[in-house]
Amino acid sequence: MTIRISPSILAADFTHLRGELDKVQTADLLHIDVMDGSYVPNISFGLPVIQAVKRSSKVPLDIHLMIEKPDRFLEDFAAQKPEIITVHYEAVTHLQRTLGRIRELGVKAGVSLNPHTPLDGLRYVLDDLDLILIMTVNPGFGGQSFIPAMVEKIRDCRALIGAAPIELQVDGGVNVENLPMLLEAGATNFVAGSAIFGAADPAAYIRKMRESLRQG
Numbered sequence: 001m002t003i004r005i006s007p008s009i010l011a012a013d014f015t016h017l018r019g020e021l022d023k024v025q026t027a028d029l030l031h032i033d034v035m036d037g038s039y040v041p042n043i044s045f046g047l048p049v050i051q052a053v054k055r056s057s058k059v060p061l062d063i064h065l066m067i068e069k070p071d072r073f074l075e076d077f078a079a080q081k082p083e084i085i086t087v088h089y090e091a092v093t094h095l096q097r098t099l100g101r102i103r104e105l106g107v108k109a110g111v112s113l114n115p116h117t118p119l120d121g122l123r124y125v126l127d128d129l130d131l132i133l134i135m136t137v138n139p140g141f142g143g144q145s146f147i148p149a150m151v152e153k154i155r156d157c158r159a160l161i162g163a164a165p166i167e168l169q170v171d172g173g174v175n176v177e178n179l180p181m182l183l184e185a186g187a188t189n190f191v192a193g194s195a196i197f198g199a200a201d202p203a204a205y206i207r208k209m210r211e212s213l214r215q216g
Ligand code: DX5
Pocket: 008, 010, 011, 031, 033, 064, 137, 138, 139, 140, 141, 142, 143, 144, 171, 172, 173, 174, 191, 192, 193, 194, 195
């Protein structure tokens, strides 16, 4: 499966958002972290910011909804024509229905798991999924350290996916140093916030990531 890099704009300088977006136009996706202050202990941004990003960038959007009851807002987010909408396993009651609804709206359906959430239930919704996001930190904040126990979880998830056309995304504490290990464990889609936007030259950092993934 194609390897993809998705910079998280949570780590961008919002006072210069267009300039920040210009620096990452070589990325495969743009990761958009929506936080509601309830599902996670932090509030980030919502639709007005996403609309502005959409106007200022050509890179397809990868929307990560860290919100309670995301079903309430699926139409609104889908109206921004993202490539992917990812909901949290722990934040929905009828996951199979929610994933179906996302696809009905013409968007790829993703599901995200917190570090302690077991993979088990996913085996029953594999046909309804385009992406699995293994959180490699507890969601809510950028700049946290990668949780080493997640390597085994990524491996188990890769085994579960098998040959199904599902991307395996990792998010949290990802950087050029741990990429080879994550790739080897089976991840195919790499979110990075502070590593990319904190770099002196984000475009050069993305190139370094691609290089490291090629050699990994
Ligand atoms: C965390 C978010 C991440 C975050 C990653 O809750 O889902 O996407 O922006 O940031 P870094 O790469 O700095 O850990």
